[in-house]
Amino acid sequence: MARSANAKPLPLLALSIAFIVIWLIAAAFPFVWTTWGSFKVEPDFFSRSDWTNAITGTQTIRQTGSPFTGGGYDGAWIEQEFWKAVINTAIVTLSVVVISLTLGTLGGYALARSGFRYTFWILIAALIFRAMPHVTLASGYLLPFFELGIWGYLPTTIIVLVAINQPFTLWMLHSFFLSIPKDLDESAMVDGCTRFQAFRLAVIPVMWPGVVTTGLFSFLLAYNDFTVTSMLLTQENQTMVPKISSFLGSTQAEGKVMYAVAAVVSAIAPLFVLVLFFQRQIVSGLTAGAVKG
């Protein structure tokens, strides 16, 4: 009975499936297309004569003898030294995740367990900081960093990204720690632990799900950042995203767009893997803030 009442009439079912299919094509096709195209030569990917060239690789076969070429990757990774940017990105993202989680768990735990009025004000200040456009902050950093002579180095960028990330981390971990029962650490304190020992022995073992989720978003922020990294890093210290944007200026002129295409696909690949493994955590993290209101 309930089944038949819930079953959709056929036109509605068709409409909703068609809608989802269109959405899926819109969401995924650009990435499939660009990944496929990154193994072709430029006259195929940007085909003047016939768009099917990008699929069959007519020009690619003519130029290289095979329908697929790693030319773009070769040019980007070796000739343009994209591998350096990859290493820099690895250093920056890893450090940002570790540092912001360390500071964030301590702060978020304190905010969740303290009942005083100022916790509210700290959270509100964090919300305003969260809303600040990053480029606004970057224009505040630039001159002082020039004056202090710390502009252009990776550690400077790391600490700035940690700071920008901190409001979000605090909010997220604060609401996560609220969901861990107070009794847990309070009973540890009754047994004679100090607050820090209670945190270490009773809370840390159960906090990993929340920390992993928050860490994913810290990773995404650091990995995806363009504003801060493009303003605060020198040419040789650049991470992937600003490196790709600087490719555009130099390679478009020389007809080496395929280098940029290959670099873009290289930068998307890790994100693809990330979603593949952590889909559940990403979904729960996105909704965590909403449920708390």
Next chain:
Amino acid sequence: MPHKTFLAFILPSLVVMLLFVALPIASVIYQSLFIEHEQVMVEVENCGPFGCTVERRVDAQAMEEMRSQQPAGRFNGLGTYFNSGHLAFERIGEIWDRTETWGDFIGQVMNLPFYKALIFTLAYTFIVTPCVIVLGFFIALGVNGLPGLIKGPVIFFSLLPMIVTPLIGSLVLYWMIDSRGIIGSALQVLFNDPSLSLKASPTLTWITLFVYGVWHSAPFAFVVFYAGLQGVPRDTMESAMVDGASRWERVRFVTIPYLLPLATFIALMQLMDNFRVFEPIVGFSAEANATSLSYLIYSDLRGSDTPLFASAAATSVLTTIGVIILLMPVLVRTWRDFNRKA
């Protein structure tokens, strides 16, 4: 928790935020009150085989000295805020006197760099945000009706536009809408106009950027709504069915009211994120037709040989005021809730 323990736990996090978020805001306000030094000119006599010429040059040494003494430049008060690159009240006055109709007036004000960027930023924020909410809601409804087995893969692909770096996502689309790319040439065939280019006209560029914005953010709204749909109370839904509510009436009177708080949450996050729209403009190379406030600041700092700190700082302060105005309703509501509880 006693104050002292609380402080010990939160201090590292607070110090980082104060040093690198609060202090820069102060630094921006300070910088906006100063302006670059005037150039010191010296007259140099060049004597060659064809006689002597007197040349005026910038005295690099004197400039260097002034810069090291006063790195922020010379004091300018609120001058930068009112110059033609920012609020430009004088220019607006002139335009007001000169123009006859409202359309003319608005058209000419739109050409001032600050207002051009402001209008685009506001248009982007207030067009993309509602579209994201509506599209996300319908995707969530659609996915919710799918059989369990294919839900996972569908959610996986739906997440991609949001997870991928904004600059990279916009580049991927930019290459596809290129007149030699697949979407660009498809549109040319569709409208039977071989010269059609999405990059050429301001209107088409704006629309492209809006479409990108919706594409990028819809997954966020979708995921939040989808999670919300799992929690729609079954009892209410069933009693609505018993009362004879049609499918649409059930969505309209049960699902939507239940999801409304989530829509507010999405709207808040989207307003914050869309107001700082920046990467798509770089990715789509759209700066000729569309600039945002964030882009203005970026181009002041990176566009020329010497960064224009004062100009960037003034725009930054104005942007910050914009953010606060945008957040005002939320802040007022939170304040009221808090007082009611206390």
